[in-house]
Amino acid sequence: MATRPDARSLPVTRPRGRTAFLLPLPVAAAVGLEAGASPQATLTVVAAAVSAVVLVARVEWAALAVVATGVFEGYLDLVSPWATDWLAAVLLVSWAVRRAQGPLHPHRVVALGVPVAALGLALGAAFVAHPLGSDGARTCATYAELALVALVLADVLCGPLDPRRAARLYVLSCVAASVCGIVTAVLTERHRVVGPVESVDTMAFFLVAALPLVGTLRTRPDQRAWRVWTCLAVIVVAGVGTQSRAAFVALVVMVVLAVLTGALALRHAGALLALVTTGVALVVAVLPVSVSEVLADPHRYSDSNIAERNDVRRAALEMTRAAPVLGLGPGSFALFHQDYRHDGDGLGERELDTAYSTLLESSAELGVLGTAALYAGWLVPAVGAHRRRRRHRSQLTSAVLLALAGLLTASLLESEQFVLPLWFVAAMALAVGRPPLPRRPLFAVEPGEGSSGQVGPRS
Secondary structure: OOOOOOHHHOOOOOOOOHHHHHOHHHHHHHHHHHOOOOHHHHHHHHHHHHHHHHHHHOHHHHHHHHHHHHHHHHHHHHHOOOHHHHHHHHHHHHHHHHHOOOOOOOOOOHHHHHHHHHHHHHHHHHHHHOOOHHHHHHHHHHHHHHHHHHHHHHHHHOOOOOHHHHHHHHHHHHHHHHHHHHHHHHHOOOOOOOOOOOOHHHHHHHHHHHOHHHHHHOOOOOOOOHHHHHHHHHHHHHHHHHOOHHHHHHHHHHHHHHHHOOOOOHHHHHHHHHHHHHHHHHHHHHOOOOHHHHHHOOOOOHHHOHHHHHHHHHHHHHHHHHOOOOOOOOOHHHHHHHHHOOOOOOOOOOOOOOOOOHHHHHHHHHHHHHHHHHHHHHHHHHHHHHHHHHHHOOHHHHHHHHHHHHHHHHHOOOOOOOOHHHHHHHHHHHHHOOOOOOOOOOOOOOOOOOOOOOOOOOO
16 A cells, blocks of 8 residues: 655645735735725735745745845835845744754754854844944844844755755846846936846845856756856846946956856856946946046046045944954944044045945944854855865856855945845855765664564564
8 A cells, every 4th residue: 555655755846826825915905995995005914914824834935935035125115114024034934833843954054053143142242332222223133134044044945945946046036137127227317227126236246146046047958058048148238237346346256266166168258258248338338428427527426436435445444443343333334434534535425324345344333253253154154065066066066156256255345244145145055065965775774773683482
């Protein structure tokens, strides 16, 4: 008699019942309109309730929802300012429910758990030493949310969720966001690809991580590569359209590392260079003003004013020198950085709240200890992934390491510690770098089930 397989051993399938999932949303909006309530508020509440019911049941879906919607944070804010936080909370609840049934896998996430714990201690010490009220508490909450999401993603990616599937969905989301950004750039006056996020630099940060992972779109060896090249072209054109200096530097670093490590052939590097050149030519052709005007009037086009950014970075360095161990407290840079800028430098008309460097901003707020713990959470998982790549030459592992190298390079030139890519790629690095499970003999005996060597009495 055939035995019924365990539900947890069944392969992960796509969500079913899409009609049952989507139908309540327009119905709720119509009912709210008829009842005199706000259709948007009704739709938001029902969407939150339906997403909680559906996603809590499957932690894989909740993880994929967080990964896919990270680049659409700006659009989600139009629906509700708490939409991103709500999805993160649903992921945590779903993971807690699934973990209550038993572990997801036999591996450990110590490589990420220890740095996250150290970061929590550093955050607490910095906040106690320099309490800054609601601003400091908000910064601590953001760090805690992203760190917990990274831990849960690492646990899920090591277990029921295939890392390649998560990377594929992330790339597709970035492609869709790139299309939105390109269309918006064509229609707006500035002609810069912002996309569904807050700034062009944040959009470029997402695309930097998606570029090496674009190969995961090819699910079969016999599948034609035109889809991969099309998505690659869209991402490259959108990345060039952001006009982000950090993205350009990160791209150069990734290409050089890929060629040196053998992950990218020279002919593919040449094709990538051709795509970048085409994107640059397209951006130059549609720029609203010429490059000479931007250079001649840097105060008008302040996004091109490098001196202003360097001045803010020097202010962050001065803040680090003022409190090198614990920093001046979470959220202190946006409040006090003007006090550390030179008197002779123009402050400009914009109110800046970023140091244009994750390294400098975190050191100014959390000190050397907090910055070391923060970067350890991103670098320690990469060590295991690097060892895994040297032994098995996995293309996915090489792509994850290249994405992490590009993100870390860009983080030196932009403050992007409060967005998803670095935390997600660190979780991916831990998942692809985990050691393989030991292969047990075919007739292995479970502990406690071995024979004692005595022969039982005859009946």
